[in-house]
Each structure stands twice: as structure tokens, then as C-alpha cells.
Amino acid sequence: MAHVIVSAFIKLQRAKQILEQELGGQIKAMYFEPKLARVRAAMQDNTYIYVLYNDHDEYSYSLIFTIKNLDRVRCDNHDDRWEVPTRPNHFHPRFNKNGYSSPMHGNPDYDLPKFCGLVKNGDFWGEDFRFT
């Protein structure tokens, strides 16, 4: 299958649309910041979602619960050092530095509905949440 190169800007535009579709009413404010390679959403429950893409096929999806150290979950492929079957894609659970398997690939259409579904269900809140 031919590999289609999609720019970070296009991915960010798509990410904004998907976040709005999937989380609409739960979003307090949305910030589209392509110059900083990101889309930010402030949520009604005072958590924050950060979605980042650059033109090196790197991505990061984070849900920040509070400003406490490691009080977040993150799916990304940047720190490519975790020995997981899905390498370089990995998941950092809440209050945990380590990387675990992640089904994300860096494609907003595939990843973000899944990520938003977990946000809606509250699955990410549990420190023991892992992708199976």
C-alpha cells in the first residue's frame, strides 16, 4: 500500500474536528495552535487534552488531570526506548513513567475516536489502566 504523506497541519485540522465531534459538550475551550504543532482542549472537568503532530511522523496525545508530577496519561511515539510490541508507539499510564503497549499509530482518524472514547468512559483515570 502506498504511504501517503500527510502534513502535521492537516492532521491538526482533522484532530480539532474529531475532538469537537467526539467530545463536543465536554469541551470548555479549544485552542488550535498549528505553529506550536498542537491542538489543546480545556475540558469542563478541568482536565486538559493536548494533541501534537509534527512533520517527522511524531505524535503525542495527552490527558492532563492536574499539575501534579505525572498526573497524566499519554500515548506517543517520541521517546522510542520502550521494549513493547507496538514500538515506537507506547502508552504512559497515570503516575507512571514507563511505556506500555499502545494501539495508536499517529493517524488522527484512527487514533482520536479511540482516545476520546477512553476519555468519555473515564478509563484513563485509573492508574492501572493498560491497553490489552
Add this chain to the structure above:
Amino acid sequence: MSRLQLKYPKIEIAQRFCPKQCAVVIAIDVWKSLLDIHYLDFGKSLNLKPDVVSQQRSLQPRGAVMMKTVSMDRDFAEELINMKLNYLQDEIQKILSKWHYSSGTDFIADSKNGTLDEAEEDAITLQHLLDQRDQIFKIKNKWRM
């Protein structure tokens, strides 16, 4: 006055709809391409008529793009591009200062190999900023030729 030749795809459309404001519209589009500012936002700040601005927005080229060379004041173009460059430098510096680094390459390498924890987002952003800065340098070098 020194003028710069730019390949501009939408000049004919711009002239058709707003001949008097054509120069301003060209400037907006060059500005937009350099600074990623939307027509509407920048148009408002220049007091352009909203209908002109919205026509511009709705006439994004689809499929074939007509290219035409237009000239633009070189000083103005360079001022625009330097503004973007300054913005990028500021954002790059903010990230490097936050992590006490002086080199973007070192910071990205250390965030990738695990020397730094929780630096993924800043590293992805920094890489993007460095890419944009390189692109600007290329444009500037091309203009100097």
C-alpha cells in the same frame, strides 16, 4: 524601490473582486502564507470589507492553480518574514530555557533517549519550530539570489 517577484496563485481572482484593494489582499495572502494568519482575522485588523474577505476565503483554489508573478515591496516582505522568524526564535528559546538547554538538537536527542522525562510534547513542538525556521531561512536565501 526594491521589489520582490513572488509566484502568487490567486492574483487574478483577487483583482476581479477587489481591484482597489488588490495590493492589500496580496499582502494578506503573503502574510498568511508566512504567518498562517487567516484572511478573516487579518482582514478585520486592516478594516477590509467583510464581503471581500469572505469572498477571498471561499475562493481557495481547487485542483489546478493559476500561477502569476506579482511584485511586492522587498522591505515589506522581509519585514513580514523577519517577524515570523522572531516569533519562532522566541518560542524555541522559551522551550530551551525551560529545560536549561542551549541546543535544540541536544534537547531533542535527550528527550528521545530517555535522559529527560516528560519532555515529549516540548520536543515535538521544538522539532516543528526548527523545521519552520529552516524553511524561513531557505526562503530568505532564495530571495537574496
